[in-house]
Amino acid sequence: MDNDELVLQDLVRINTTGKNEVAIAKYLKKLFDEHGITNEIIEFDDGRAGLIAEIGNGHGPILAFDGHEDTVALGDKTRWQTDPLSGIKIGDKIFGRGITDMKSGLAAGVLAMIRLKRNEQLLNGTFKLYATVGEETGELGAKQMVEAGLANHIDALLIGEPSGIQLDYIKSLPVEQLLPGIVMAENIHDISEKNKTTEQHFLEIAHKGAISYRITSQGITAHSSMPELGVNAIDALLTFYNKQQELFNDISKIQNKLLGKTTPVVTQIDGGEQPNTVPGSATMGVFVRTIPEVPHEKIVTEVKKIINEINASGKAVLSLTINFENQPVYSNPNGRLSQITKKIGEKLIHQSLPFIGVSGGTDASQFIKANPNMEVVIFGPGNITAHQVDEFVDAGMYHSFIDIYESVVHQYLK
8 A cells, every 4th residue: 555545544443433533633643743734632522532733824715624533333344345444455445434434535635735735835825624523423523613613714615525426336227216315407327427437426515404303292191091181192292293294395395406305304203101091291303404495493483383382272281302403504516616626626537526415414514603604515535335334435536536635725725
């Protein structure tokens, strides 16, 4: 392996399955210190730490790069053809847990910054790199960095999350079938036919937000032979469910051209104590993927109206608990970062790069809280093997993205 691949291998060998990100932060600090790059470890909790590094003259715009250090669980290691913490290279593929999501993207951003440091005087502005923690479990690190004021004044954000899909997979789909979770204007089959590499990549400039909440229904327990002495908590919850469905039917008529419609899912229902007892409590969990046209405030307000109507009936009492909120992201395809990245990316990986919106979220949901007008582009090495057995990154794409990030930053801060 060359030095760039050795850095990636080192990151993969550090087990950060929802913990121990401090080991990567220390590794990156040592690397940046060796190259004279200003950096600081940001501690969040025991064993959990991120890092912020920066270069530039500080007199122009601030372009940030974001990559998370954590990964999902290793899974059943016996199903892997290699050790998931080895980072072993077989042919043109490098394997490992988190290598696609997203240690290859993080490594590419780090190595691009090291290259750019050599001609730092050419950067009219600031390039900042954020290595975050807990992205896989709610974007905890990015959230705390933003709340601490560490992401203020960012003008544009490049996120190195995986943006590729294997061409073999795309070509196996029927012509009329859309790619799952992706909205795009162009025909994917027309684009992929012109692609001579092994992967088709995309420029993600929009993704849905999310709001998760719980509805609790409190009734009165009674013996099932005397139900008139109790208040059935499930009845009130079912009434809420039906009224909520009417609300979501109305909301789903509103569309975003890159994100489609709001996507609500009732994910959990629990209630009752035993077969012969009127249930005194019941709960419902709801997860909603959101679009900018339907603000979270509107959803919460309408849900509260339904709750108030049911509570006014004098039966079971409903209450609302918000678990978490992540804002939707929607950036301008004609923005400066979008156009620079498209031009450079298409040249260096030899394919057309369409702009897309997706359902899943990223750290961008947190960073835009510091600047709602921040331009965002999500583009990185890796593919849809994220979270899967035998997760891998194409070695050639990994090297190309180091070049892409270096060129994008240089052009943006020209």
